[in-house]
Amino acid sequence: MTTPSTRPAVQGTLGLELLLGTLTAFAPLSIDMYLPALPRIAEDLQSSAPAIQLTLASCFAGLALGQLFTGPLIDRFGRTRPLYAGLVLYVLGSLGCALAPSAAALVAMRFVQALGGSVALVVPRAVVRDLWSGANAARTMSRLMLVMGVAPILAPLLGGLVLQSLGWRAIFVVLAVVGAVALALVLKALPETAPPHEASQTMLSRLGALMKDPDFVGPALAGGFAQAGLFAYIAGSPFVFISLFGVPEEHFGWFFGINAMGLIAVAQLNRKLVTHLPLHRLLRLALSLCVIAAVAVLAVAWTGFMGLWGIAVSLFFFVSAMGLVGPNAAAIALERHAARAGMASAALGALQFTAAAGASWAVSTFNNGTAMPMAGVMAAMALLAWLAAFFGLRARTREQRAGELEGVASGQGAA
Secondary structure (H helix, E strand, O other): OOOOOOHHHHOOOHHHHHHHHHHHOHHHHHHHOOHHHHHHHHHHOOOOHHHHHHHHHHHHHHHHHHHHHHHHHHHHHOOHHHHHHHHHHHHHHHHHHHOOOOHHHHHHHHHHHHHHHHHHHHHHHHHHHHHOOHHHHHHHHHHHHHHHHHHHHHHHHHHHHHHHHHOHHHHHHHHHHHHHHHHHHHHHHOOOOOOOOOOOOOHHHHHHHHHOOHHHHHHHHHHHHHHHHHHHHHHHHHHHHHHHOOOOHHHHHHHHHHHHHHHHHHHHHHHHHOOOOOHHHHHHHHHHHHHHHHHHHHHHHHHOOOHHHHHHHHHHHHHHHHHHHHHHHHHHHHOOOHHHHHHHHHHHHHHHHHHHHHHHHHHHHOOOOOOHHHHHHHHHHHHHHHHHHHHHHHHHHHHHHHHHHHHHHHHHHHO
Protein backbone atom coordinates (compact mmCIF):
# COMPACT_ATOMS: atom_id res chain seq x y z
CA MET A 1 0.00 0.00 0.00
CA THR A 2 1.07 3.58 -0.50
CA THR A 3 2.13 5.71 2.40
CA PRO A 4 0.21 8.86 3.27
CA SER A 5 3.06 10.97 1.91
CA THR A 6 3.00 9.42 -1.54
CA ARG A 7 -0.75 9.13 -2.07
CA PRO A 8 -1.60 12.85 -2.53
CA ALA A 9 1.27 13.31 -4.98
CA VAL A 10 -0.12 10.91 -7.56
CA GLN A 11 -3.80 10.28 -6.87
CA GLY A 12 -6.10 11.86 -9.42
CA THR A 13 -3.35 13.17 -11.69
CA LEU A 14 -4.06 13.13 -15.41
CA GLY A 15 -0.44 12.29 -16.19
CA LEU A 16 -0.52 9.13 -14.09
CA GLU A 17 -3.78 7.98 -15.68
CA LEU A 18 -2.38 8.58 -19.18
CA LEU A 19 0.75 6.61 -18.37
CA LEU A 20 -1.22 3.72 -16.84
CA GLY A 21 -3.58 3.74 -19.81
CA THR A 22 -0.62 3.60 -22.19
CA LEU A 23 0.78 0.57 -20.37
CA THR A 24 -2.63 -1.11 -20.40
CA ALA A 25 -2.73 -0.52 -24.17
CA PHE A 26 0.29 -2.78 -24.73
CA ALA A 27 -1.84 -5.91 -25.10
CA PRO A 28 -4.33 -4.54 -27.66
CA LEU A 29 -1.53 -2.78 -29.52
CA SER A 30 0.57 -5.95 -29.70
CA ILE A 31 -2.42 -8.03 -30.76
CA ASP A 32 -4.25 -5.68 -33.11
CA MET A 33 -1.40 -4.08 -35.04
CA TYR A 34 -0.46 -7.26 -36.89
CA LEU A 35 -4.01 -8.50 -37.52
CA PRO A 36 -4.21 -7.11 -41.09
CA ALA A 37 -0.98 -8.99 -41.84
CA LEU A 38 -2.16 -12.47 -40.80
CA PRO A 39 -3.12 -13.64 -44.31
CA ARG A 40 0.13 -12.16 -45.70
CA ILE A 41 2.23 -13.81 -42.97
CA ALA A 42 0.65 -17.18 -43.76
CA GLU A 43 1.56 -16.72 -47.42
CA ASP A 44 5.10 -15.44 -46.77
CA LEU A 45 5.99 -18.20 -44.28
CA GLN A 46 4.28 -20.80 -46.49
CA SER A 47 1.96 -21.81 -43.67
CA SER A 48 -1.77 -22.36 -43.20
CA ALA A 49 -4.26 -19.89 -41.73
CA PRO A 50 -4.89 -22.08 -38.63
CA ALA A 51 -1.12 -22.32 -37.98
CA ILE A 52 -0.70 -18.54 -38.15
CA GLN A 53 -3.74 -18.03 -35.92
CA LEU A 54 -1.80 -19.99 -33.28
CA THR A 55 0.44 -16.94 -32.95
CA LEU A 56 -2.55 -15.32 -31.26
CA ALA A 57 -3.12 -18.32 -28.99
CA SER A 58 0.56 -18.32 -27.96
CA CYS A 59 0.33 -14.60 -27.27
CA PHE A 60 -2.69 -15.08 -25.02
CA ALA A 61 -0.96 -17.99 -23.26
CA GLY A 62 2.09 -15.82 -22.60
CA LEU A 63 -0.07 -13.03 -21.25
CA ALA A 64 -1.89 -15.47 -18.94
CA LEU A 65 1.21 -17.25 -17.59
CA GLY A 66 3.21 -14.05 -17.31
CA GLN A 67 0.56 -12.36 -15.21
CA LEU A 68 0.49 -15.23 -12.71
CA PHE A 69 4.19 -14.75 -12.02
CA THR A 70 4.00 -10.96 -12.18
CA GLY A 71 1.45 -10.70 -9.36
CA PRO A 72 3.68 -12.08 -6.58
CA LEU A 73 6.69 -10.24 -8.00
CA ILE A 74 5.07 -6.80 -7.83
CA ASP A 75 3.73 -7.52 -4.33
CA ARG A 76 7.22 -8.58 -3.21
CA PHE A 77 9.49 -6.13 -5.10
CA GLY A 78 7.18 -3.18 -5.72
CA ARG A 79 5.40 -2.11 -8.88
CA THR A 80 8.22 -0.50 -10.86
CA ARG A 81 11.22 -2.85 -10.89
CA PRO A 82 9.36 -5.87 -12.35
CA LEU A 83 7.85 -3.49 -14.91
CA TYR A 84 11.31 -2.42 -16.07
CA ALA A 85 12.33 -6.05 -16.61
CA GLY A 86 9.07 -6.88 -18.39
CA LEU A 87 9.42 -4.02 -20.86
CA VAL A 88 12.99 -5.04 -21.71
CA LEU A 89 11.78 -8.60 -22.40
CA TYR A 90 8.95 -7.20 -24.52
CA VAL A 91 11.39 -5.27 -26.71
CA LEU A 92 13.58 -8.35 -27.19
CA GLY A 93 10.57 -10.54 -28.00
CA SER A 94 9.30 -8.02 -30.55
CA LEU A 95 12.66 -8.02 -32.32
CA GLY A 96 12.61 -11.83 -32.27
CA CYS A 97 9.20 -11.78 -34.00
CA ALA A 98 10.58 -9.47 -36.68
CA LEU A 99 13.37 -11.97 -37.41
CA ALA A 100 11.27 -15.17 -37.19
CA PRO A 101 12.13 -17.51 -40.11
CA SER A 102 9.10 -19.80 -39.75
CA ALA A 103 5.59 -20.01 -38.34
CA ALA A 104 6.84 -22.11 -35.41
CA ALA A 105 9.50 -19.52 -34.58
CA LEU A 106 6.92 -16.73 -34.75
CA VAL A 107 4.62 -18.65 -32.40
CA ALA A 108 7.51 -19.06 -29.92
CA MET A 109 8.64 -15.43 -30.09
CA ARG A 110 5.08 -14.16 -29.70
CA PHE A 111 4.97 -16.11 -26.44
CA VAL A 112 8.20 -14.41 -25.26
CA GLN A 113 6.90 -11.00 -26.32
CA ALA A 114 3.67 -11.61 -24.40
CA LEU A 115 5.52 -12.70 -21.24
CA GLY A 116 7.19 -9.30 -21.16
CA GLY A 117 4.04 -7.41 -22.07
CA SER A 118 2.04 -9.15 -19.34
CA VAL A 119 3.75 -7.02 -16.69
CA ALA A 120 2.32 -3.90 -18.33
CA LEU A 121 -1.17 -5.37 -17.89
CA VAL A 122 -0.87 -6.23 -14.20
CA VAL A 123 0.88 -3.13 -12.87
CA PRO A 124 -1.74 -0.51 -13.90
CA ARG A 125 -4.61 -2.44 -12.28
CA ALA A 126 -2.55 -2.91 -9.11
CA VAL A 127 -1.65 0.80 -9.00
CA VAL A 128 -5.32 1.73 -9.40
CA ARG A 129 -6.19 -0.59 -6.50
CA ASP A 130 -3.37 0.95 -4.44
CA LEU A 131 -4.97 4.36 -4.82
CA TRP A 132 -8.73 3.84 -5.33
CA SER A 133 -11.54 1.37 -4.55
CA GLY A 134 -15.18 0.67 -5.41
CA ALA A 135 -16.92 3.13 -7.75
CA ASN A 136 -13.83 5.38 -7.78
CA ALA A 137 -11.76 2.46 -9.05
CA ALA A 138 -14.37 1.68 -11.70
CA ARG A 139 -14.34 5.31 -12.88
CA THR A 140 -10.54 5.32 -13.02
CA MET A 141 -10.48 2.05 -14.94
CA SER A 142 -13.00 3.52 -17.38
CA ARG A 143 -10.60 6.41 -17.97
CA LEU A 144 -7.77 3.93 -18.52
CA MET A 145 -10.00 2.14 -21.02
CA LEU A 146 -10.40 5.44 -22.89
CA VAL A 147 -6.63 5.59 -23.39
CA MET A 148 -6.39 1.85 -23.99
CA GLY A 149 -9.24 2.04 -26.49
CA VAL A 150 -7.24 4.27 -28.82
CA ALA A 151 -4.93 1.31 -29.54
CA PRO A 152 -7.54 -0.91 -31.26
CA ILE A 153 -8.55 2.07 -33.41
CA LEU A 154 -5.08 3.11 -34.52
CA ALA A 155 -3.22 -0.21 -34.39
CA PRO A 156 -4.87 -2.01 -37.35
CA LEU A 157 -4.76 1.18 -39.43
CA LEU A 158 -1.08 1.72 -38.65
CA GLY A 159 -0.40 -1.98 -39.14
CA GLY A 160 -2.07 -1.87 -42.56
CA LEU A 161 0.03 1.13 -43.62
CA VAL A 162 3.28 -0.44 -42.40
CA LEU A 163 2.32 -3.71 -44.08
CA GLN A 164 1.73 -2.02 -47.43
CA SER A 165 4.91 0.07 -47.35
CA LEU A 166 7.49 -1.97 -45.42
CA GLY A 167 6.13 -5.50 -44.97
CA TRP A 168 4.86 -7.44 -41.97
CA ARG A 169 8.23 -7.76 -40.21
CA ALA A 170 8.42 -3.98 -39.83
CA ILE A 171 5.27 -4.12 -37.69
CA PHE A 172 7.20 -5.90 -34.95
CA VAL A 173 10.09 -3.43 -35.25
CA VAL A 174 7.58 -0.65 -34.59
CA LEU A 175 6.31 -2.54 -31.52
CA ALA A 176 9.89 -2.85 -30.25
CA VAL A 177 10.32 0.92 -30.57
CA VAL A 178 7.03 1.49 -28.72
CA GLY A 179 8.27 -0.76 -25.91
CA ALA A 180 11.54 1.14 -25.66
CA VAL A 181 9.74 4.50 -25.50
CA ALA A 182 7.38 3.17 -22.80
CA LEU A 183 10.37 1.99 -20.77
CA ALA A 184 11.90 5.46 -20.93
CA LEU A 185 8.63 7.06 -19.79
CA VAL A 186 8.20 4.61 -16.92
CA LEU A 187 11.76 5.19 -15.72
CA LYS A 188 11.11 8.92 -15.68
CA ALA A 189 7.52 9.33 -14.56
CA LEU A 190 5.95 6.30 -12.80
CA PRO A 191 6.01 6.58 -8.98
CA GLU A 192 6.23 3.56 -6.71
CA THR A 193 2.82 3.06 -5.07
CA ALA A 194 3.66 -0.12 -3.13
CA PRO A 195 7.21 -0.28 -1.75
CA PRO A 196 8.92 -3.72 -1.61
CA HIS A 197 8.12 -5.88 1.41
CA GLU A 198 8.58 -9.42 2.61
CA ALA A 199 5.84 -11.78 1.49
CA SER A 200 3.90 -13.32 4.37
CA GLN A 201 2.27 -15.98 2.17
CA THR A 202 3.34 -18.13 -0.75
CA MET A 203 1.94 -17.54 -4.23
CA LEU A 204 -0.16 -20.70 -4.02
CA SER A 205 -1.66 -19.78 -0.66
CA ARG A 206 -2.59 -16.30 -1.87
CA LEU A 207 -4.02 -17.71 -5.08
CA GLY A 208 -5.97 -20.28 -3.07
CA ALA A 209 -7.47 -17.56 -0.89
CA LEU A 210 -8.60 -15.70 -3.99
CA MET A 211 -10.18 -18.78 -5.53
CA LYS A 212 -12.26 -19.32 -2.38
CA ASP A 213 -13.72 -15.82 -2.50
CA PRO A 214 -16.97 -15.71 -4.54
CA ASP A 215 -16.65 -11.93 -4.75
CA PHE A 216 -13.49 -12.52 -6.78
CA VAL A 217 -14.24 -15.72 -8.68
CA GLY A 218 -17.68 -14.74 -10.02
CA PRO A 219 -16.75 -11.42 -11.66
CA ALA A 220 -13.28 -12.69 -12.62
CA LEU A 221 -14.72 -15.66 -14.52
CA ALA A 222 -17.45 -13.48 -16.03
CA GLY A 223 -14.88 -10.98 -17.25
CA GLY A 224 -12.60 -13.78 -18.44
CA PHE A 225 -15.22 -15.55 -20.53
CA ALA A 226 -16.46 -12.25 -21.98
CA GLN A 227 -12.86 -11.33 -22.83
CA ALA A 228 -12.50 -14.72 -24.50
CA GLY A 229 -15.47 -13.89 -26.72
CA LEU A 230 -13.82 -10.61 -27.63
CA PHE A 231 -10.58 -12.36 -28.55
CA ALA A 232 -12.44 -14.98 -30.58
CA TYR A 233 -13.60 -12.00 -32.66
CA ILE A 234 -10.03 -10.69 -32.82
CA ALA A 235 -8.66 -14.08 -33.91
CA GLY A 236 -11.32 -14.71 -36.54
CA SER A 237 -12.08 -11.26 -37.92
CA PRO A 238 -9.02 -10.82 -40.20
CA PHE A 239 -9.89 -13.96 -42.14
CA VAL A 240 -13.64 -13.25 -42.03
CA PHE A 241 -13.31 -9.68 -43.29
CA ILE A 242 -10.26 -10.00 -45.58
CA SER A 243 -10.41 -13.58 -46.88
CA LEU A 244 -14.17 -14.29 -46.73
CA PHE A 245 -15.67 -10.91 -47.61
CA GLY A 246 -12.74 -9.50 -49.61
CA VAL A 247 -12.13 -6.36 -47.53
CA PRO A 248 -8.73 -4.84 -48.55
CA GLU A 249 -5.98 -5.21 -45.94
CA GLU A 250 -5.58 -1.44 -45.60
CA HIS A 251 -9.36 -1.01 -45.03
CA PHE A 252 -9.74 -3.74 -42.41
CA GLY A 253 -8.62 -1.31 -39.71
CA TRP A 254 -11.67 0.89 -40.28
CA PHE A 255 -14.07 -1.92 -39.40
CA PHE A 256 -11.94 -2.78 -36.38
CA GLY A 257 -11.58 0.86 -35.32
CA ILE A 258 -15.32 1.60 -35.42
CA ASN A 259 -15.93 -1.28 -33.02
CA ALA A 260 -13.22 0.04 -30.72
CA MET A 261 -14.84 3.47 -30.76
CA GLY A 262 -18.08 1.88 -29.60
CA LEU A 263 -16.22 0.23 -26.72
CA ILE A 264 -14.62 3.55 -25.74
CA ALA A 265 -17.93 5.42 -25.83
CA VAL A 266 -19.67 2.84 -23.64
CA ALA A 267 -16.72 2.73 -21.22
CA GLN A 268 -17.01 6.48 -20.75
CA LEU A 269 -20.77 6.17 -20.28
CA ASN A 270 -19.96 3.66 -17.55
CA ARG A 271 -18.21 6.43 -15.59
CA LYS A 272 -21.60 8.13 -15.25
CA LEU A 273 -23.62 4.97 -14.70
CA VAL A 274 -21.55 3.76 -11.72
CA THR A 275 -22.67 6.82 -9.76
CA HIS A 276 -26.34 5.82 -10.16
CA LEU A 277 -26.41 2.01 -10.36
CA PRO A 278 -24.69 -0.78 -8.36
CA LEU A 279 -21.69 -2.31 -10.12
CA HIS A 280 -23.21 -5.81 -9.96
CA ARG A 281 -26.39 -4.69 -11.72
CA LEU A 282 -24.36 -2.98 -14.45
CA LEU A 283 -22.29 -6.12 -14.95
CA ARG A 284 -25.36 -8.32 -15.33
CA LEU A 285 -26.89 -5.85 -17.80
CA ALA A 286 -23.70 -5.71 -19.86
CA LEU A 287 -23.37 -9.49 -20.04
CA SER A 288 -27.01 -9.83 -21.11
CA LEU A 289 -26.27 -7.43 -23.97
CA CYS A 290 -23.19 -9.48 -24.88
CA VAL A 291 -25.26 -12.66 -25.09
CA ILE A 292 -27.87 -11.01 -27.33
CA ALA A 293 -25.22 -9.53 -29.64
CA ALA A 294 -23.21 -12.78 -29.84
CA VAL A 295 -26.33 -14.77 -30.72
CA ALA A 296 -27.02 -12.18 -33.44
CA VAL A 297 -23.50 -12.71 -34.85
CA LEU A 298 -24.12 -16.47 -34.86
CA ALA A 299 -27.49 -16.08 -36.59
CA VAL A 300 -26.01 -13.86 -39.30
CA ALA A 301 -23.09 -16.25 -39.84
CA TRP A 302 -25.52 -19.18 -40.09
CA THR A 303 -28.05 -17.56 -42.43
CA GLY A 304 -25.87 -15.08 -44.33
CA PHE A 305 -28.43 -12.34 -43.61
CA MET A 306 -27.09 -8.98 -44.88
CA GLY A 307 -23.67 -10.54 -45.50
CA LEU A 308 -20.72 -8.34 -44.49
CA TRP A 309 -22.87 -5.60 -42.98
CA GLY A 310 -24.92 -8.03 -40.91
CA ILE A 311 -21.72 -9.38 -39.36
CA ALA A 312 -20.24 -5.89 -38.91
CA VAL A 313 -23.28 -4.43 -37.13
CA SER A 314 -23.69 -7.42 -34.79
CA LEU A 315 -20.00 -7.32 -33.90
CA PHE A 316 -20.25 -3.59 -33.17
CA PHE A 317 -22.88 -4.15 -30.48
CA PHE A 318 -20.94 -7.04 -28.93
CA VAL A 319 -17.65 -5.13 -28.72
CA SER A 320 -19.39 -1.98 -27.45
CA ALA A 321 -20.99 -3.90 -24.58
CA MET A 322 -17.49 -4.88 -23.43
CA GLY A 323 -17.04 -1.26 -22.36
CA LEU A 324 -19.39 -2.05 -19.47
CA VAL A 325 -18.03 -5.52 -18.72
CA GLY A 326 -14.31 -4.82 -18.33
CA PRO A 327 -14.22 -1.96 -15.80
CA ASN A 328 -17.03 -3.28 -13.59
CA ALA A 329 -15.86 -6.90 -13.50
CA ALA A 330 -12.35 -5.76 -12.55
CA ALA A 331 -13.54 -3.29 -9.91
CA ILE A 332 -15.81 -5.88 -8.24
CA ALA A 333 -13.16 -8.60 -8.30
CA LEU A 334 -10.42 -6.40 -6.80
CA GLU A 335 -12.54 -4.48 -4.29
CA ARG A 336 -11.83 -6.67 -1.25
CA HIS A 337 -8.17 -7.39 -1.96
CA ALA A 338 -6.18 -4.26 -1.19
CA ALA A 339 -3.55 -6.24 0.77
CA ARG A 340 -2.80 -8.49 -2.22
CA ALA A 341 -3.72 -6.21 -5.10
CA GLY A 342 -0.83 -7.46 -7.24
CA MET A 343 -1.77 -11.13 -6.91
CA ALA A 344 -5.47 -10.37 -7.40
CA SER A 345 -4.78 -8.28 -10.50
CA ALA A 346 -2.52 -11.01 -11.88
CA ALA A 347 -5.04 -13.78 -11.24
CA LEU A 348 -7.76 -11.69 -12.87
CA GLY A 349 -5.66 -11.17 -15.98
CA ALA A 350 -4.48 -14.78 -16.08
CA LEU A 351 -8.07 -16.04 -16.00
CA GLN A 352 -9.02 -13.69 -18.80
CA PHE A 353 -6.14 -14.57 -21.10
CA THR A 354 -6.29 -18.29 -20.37
CA ALA A 355 -9.88 -18.21 -21.59
CA ALA A 356 -8.79 -16.02 -24.51
CA ALA A 357 -6.06 -18.52 -25.47
CA GLY A 358 -8.60 -21.34 -25.45
CA ALA A 359 -11.06 -19.31 -27.53
CA SER A 360 -8.48 -18.33 -30.16
CA TRP A 361 -7.25 -21.93 -30.31
CA ALA A 362 -10.83 -23.09 -30.93
CA VAL A 363 -11.32 -20.51 -33.70
CA SER A 364 -8.08 -21.58 -35.42
CA THR A 365 -8.74 -25.32 -34.96
CA PHE A 366 -12.26 -25.21 -36.40
CA ASN A 367 -11.45 -22.70 -39.15
CA ASN A 368 -13.47 -23.79 -42.20
CA GLY A 369 -13.41 -20.65 -44.30
CA THR A 370 -16.69 -19.30 -42.88
CA ALA A 371 -17.63 -17.00 -39.99
CA MET A 372 -19.21 -19.87 -38.03
CA PRO A 373 -16.18 -20.82 -35.86
CA MET A 374 -15.71 -17.22 -34.73
CA ALA A 375 -19.43 -16.69 -34.14
CA GLY A 376 -19.93 -20.01 -32.36
CA VAL A 377 -17.07 -19.43 -29.93
CA MET A 378 -18.27 -15.88 -29.25
CA ALA A 379 -21.78 -17.08 -28.41
CA ALA A 380 -20.50 -19.88 -26.16
CA MET A 381 -18.16 -17.54 -24.25
CA ALA A 382 -20.86 -14.89 -23.80
CA LEU A 383 -23.24 -17.48 -22.34
CA LEU A 384 -20.55 -18.82 -19.97
CA ALA A 385 -19.80 -15.25 -18.85
CA TRP A 386 -23.47 -14.63 -18.08
CA LEU A 387 -23.71 -17.89 -16.11
CA ALA A 388 -20.53 -17.11 -14.14
CA ALA A 389 -21.88 -13.71 -13.15
CA PHE A 390 -25.32 -15.09 -12.28
CA PHE A 391 -24.06 -17.86 -9.99
CA GLY A 392 -21.14 -15.84 -8.61
CA LEU A 393 -23.25 -12.85 -7.67
CA ARG A 394 -25.96 -15.11 -6.23
CA ALA A 395 -23.31 -16.66 -3.95
CA ARG A 396 -22.32 -13.14 -2.87
CA THR A 397 -25.95 -12.34 -2.04
CA ARG A 398 -26.29 -15.52 0.06
CA GLU A 399 -23.08 -14.64 1.92
CA GLN A 400 -24.30 -11.11 2.63
CA ARG A 401 -27.66 -12.36 3.89
CA ALA A 402 -25.96 -14.91 6.13
CA GLY A 403 -23.79 -12.15 7.57
CA GLU A 404 -26.82 -9.97 8.20
CA LEU A 405 -28.67 -12.81 9.96
CA GLU A 406 -25.59 -13.55 12.06
CA GLY A 407 -25.40 -9.89 13.05
CA VAL A 408 -29.08 -9.85 14.02
CA ALA A 409 -28.67 -13.04 16.05
CA SER A 410 -25.62 -11.62 17.83
CA GLY A 411 -27.52 -8.46 18.65
CA GLN A 412 -30.46 -10.41 20.06
CA GLY A 413 -28.11 -12.58 22.09
CA ALA A 414 -26.44 -9.53 23.57
CA ALA A 415 -29.82 -8.09 24.43
